[in-house]
Structures are given as C-alpha cells and as structure tokens.
Amino acid sequence: MLHEVLLVARKDLRVEWRSKVTIGQVAPLALLVLVVFAFAFDANARLLGLGAGGLFWVAVLFGGTLLIQRAFDLETDDGNFDAFRMSTIGAPSLFLGKSLGVFIQVVLLELVLGPGVVLLYDVRIDDWFLLLAAALAGTVAFSVCGVLWGVMAAGVRVRATLLPLLLIPVLAPVLLAGSRAFETAFGVRAEAGWTWASVMFVIAAVHTAIGVGTFGFLLEEG
Amino acid sequence: MSDIAAVATGWGLTFVVVATYALWVVGRGKTIGRELGIGKRQVLGPGSDSSTPASS
C-alpha cells in the first residue's frame, strides 16, 4: 500500500515538476496576497504583526485551493480517473497518494509564504516547535479536505467556483486554530497555542479517516 | 429599531419566505406533473396545502 501511495504522489509531483505551476504561478500569487493585505491594513505594522498568523493561513487557503483545482484538472483532462478505476490501486491508496502530492506542494507554498510573512510583517518567532507542529497539522488537514472536495468538484464545468464554496466552510476550524496557534508561536498571544495545535491534529485525523473510508464511493461510476 | 418593528420584520419575513418556498414547491410539482401528463384530476387544493404558512 505504501508503495502505491508513493507511486500516485510521485506521478503528481513529476507533473508538477515539469510544469512548475506551484513555484512559478501559485507562490507568487500568494505573495501578492500578502502585499494586498498590507494595503487593506494601511500598512499598519502593529496590526499586521497581530494578524500575521491569520493572514498566513488565509494566503495558504487561497493558494492551496488553486493547487487542488489543478491537481484534479490534470486527472480529468486526460481521463485518468478511468485509468485509476481500471488499475489495481485501491481507493484509499489513491486518496492518500493524492493527499501526499498536494501536501508536498502546499509545503512548498508555505516555504515561500512563511519567510514572506516574517519579512513583510516584521514577525519574530518565539516558539519554533509550536510553529512547525501547527503548520504540519494544518497542512495535513488542508490536503486531505482538499483532495476530498477536489474529487467531488472534478470534471464539472463550475468547479472553479464550486470548490472554494465547499472547501472554506469545512476548513474554517483549521483556519481558526491555525491562526491562533501561529499567534502564540509569534508571541503576540500568550496562551493556548498547543491547545489549538492539538485541535488541528484531531481535525486532520478525522478527515483522513473519512477520506480513506469514503473515497471509493466518490470514484465509482453509477 | 424599536422592538415592535423588529418583531414585525422578523415574523413578516419568516412568513413570506416559508410561504414563497411552499408555493414554489407546489407549483413546481404541478408544472412537472403536467409535463409528464399525470395528475389530470385536481389534487392540490391551493386553499389548504399551498397556503400553509402564509396564513397570518
């Protein structure tokens, strides 16, 4: 099974490596979002510092949604889902593989956004361990939810508008928890960072379990 | 906003929304039924069913 998961993830990452959409288009766009936030807050350094944790996650949400969109457009354009149905790769492996692929791309996005937030919003990091734990949990939750909704919206004409509508409400708790945990890691909020990080781990686990359990239903033809 | 105005707005809006929805559902049922050529006999008394929530 691990072999299958890696196979699916490697396929997606190879496609990404050849097109370089994440690094070439999505990451610059997300950086642009960080700049636009500064316009919204009138470049008020204090406000931006306080909100930096939340703004980071909002930028991840926007950029990540585009990545997921793309991860599934690739499959549907070439009719790959039919190939998956024919292949011996099981639905859970396919789900985890797609999630891993998305996860690595979102991590890349965060590696660009993180320094962006630190430099542009003048943030200093108090608690590296909390920061990394929260980022890990949030990114896992984002990836598995994204893949679940991505496959539902895949192949329909209105997917570009449908996917964010489905994704944002279900990710609202991740956004909330991630923002609070990052604020603690940035030292602008005293308590409870680890509580929020554990909330994110729970959310990630629940959605991974749902995805493994139900992905088969989403792939089957009627 | 006075409390009476707020209550009137809330109840009024609720009644209008629910009544509109009920009428839409019944109307849609009738339209499709007619398209399918079924339900020739009069079955939906608009006085009873469709006006359910609009009875203020």
Added chain:
Amino acid sequence: MSQIPDSKHMTATLGTRILGSVAVAAVLLMTLLGLVVSPEDLVQGHAVRMLYLHVPSIWIAYAAFVLTAASSVLFLIRSRSRADGGRHHDRLAGSAAEVGVLFAGITLVTGMLWGRVTWGTYWQWDARLTTTVLLFVTYLGYLALRRLPADPIVRGRRSAVMALISFVNVPIVHFSVDWWRTLHQKASLSVGRRPEITGEMYWTLLYSTLTVTVVASWLIVHRYRVIRLEELRDEEALNALIASRLREDDVGN
C-alpha cells in the same frame, strides 16, 4: 428502471392534505399566541416574541441536517445492493437539507433582529452565531453540489459523502468556535445567555416548536415528491432521446 408509484397524486395525498390543514390552523394559533396572548418579557420587552420563531427554526435546521446525514449514510450503504440504488434515501437527504437551509436562514435573520434590539447590534462573534452561519453556508454548498448535472447515482454518492463530512464537522466547528470565544477574551456582553423563559412564554415556545415541526414536515414531504417528479421527467426525457436516436438509426438503415 422506474415504476411510477403514486405519481397520479402529483404532490398531494390525503395524508399530506390533512397535514397541510393542520399546519395552517397551527400557524394561525401560533401567531395569536406568540404575538398577542403571550406577555412581554420584563427584560427583553416585545423582542422575546422573536424567540418563538428563532428557537424552533434552529431546532428544525438541526433536525433536518441530522435527517440528511442519516439518509446519506443509509444511501451509501444501500446504493450498492438495492435495485433502485437506494434513491429514496437520496431524495430524503436532498429535501431535508433544503428545508434545513431555509430554516437556518430564518434563524439567522430572526437572531440578528433580536440582537439588534437586545444587544444593540446585529452581529456578535458569538459561538452560536458563528457556528450557525458556517452551517448555513456549508449546506448551501451541499445544495449547490446536488444541483450539478451528473448521473443520479454518482451525484447521490457525492452528495452523501459531503453530507456525512459536513455533519461530522458540526461539533468540530462548534467546539473550535466556542473555544475561540471563551479561551482568550471575556465576552463584554453576556451574549448567548438568554433570560429564563417560564410560564406562558415557555408553553408558547413549546407550542411554536411543535407547529414549526409540522410545517417543516409538510415541506419536506412535498419537496421529496417534487424531486421524485423531477427524476421521472429526466428519465422520460432520456428515454425519448434514446427512442428518437433509435428511430433515426432505423431510417438510416
């Protein structure tokens, strides 16, 4: 594939006509009780009358979403074994969700008006309000997903999985929003705590909850039947298309 069971009756049957009449009468009495008979609240004044709609609406919204989730689970279990693909459950899930969204919307509007009078502002980032608005948007998305053109069984499976995830998410959303509002700052208003409701107000509230439940059941039953009719129409259109193609083929040969 499909028999036509009770389509002669379109969307009304004797049972639902009785239910509809009961609903009309009950709503009349509810209006009278809620707006005239029941007394003003000492603290809230007339604004308390909003709660006779607000509280039953949120109850209906939650009940409808529970129904959607339960039907969706049954649909997923049965869609493989049953000849009709368990579409009964899919229809029930769809109609319940639509009625749930309707009443969640009513909850929000009546709640905001109540807040304007009682708190002096339409909106507070209170745990309940935030949860309700997220729930409302989630199920709007669910309805959007249901509207997508697709094979009925495929669409049913997608919607069922989404209903399941949305439902599992309700407590997660609720608790995280609740922690958000209680962990860090003390609420400046005692938002969310409503005054004790006793006596006539209590009975009025109980009665209006019952009434709104009857109205919602009527709506769900009829919506279910309309979904059934929509499916019949789609099947008929498909059959007609296939028939005309076959005829063309015959002519061609």
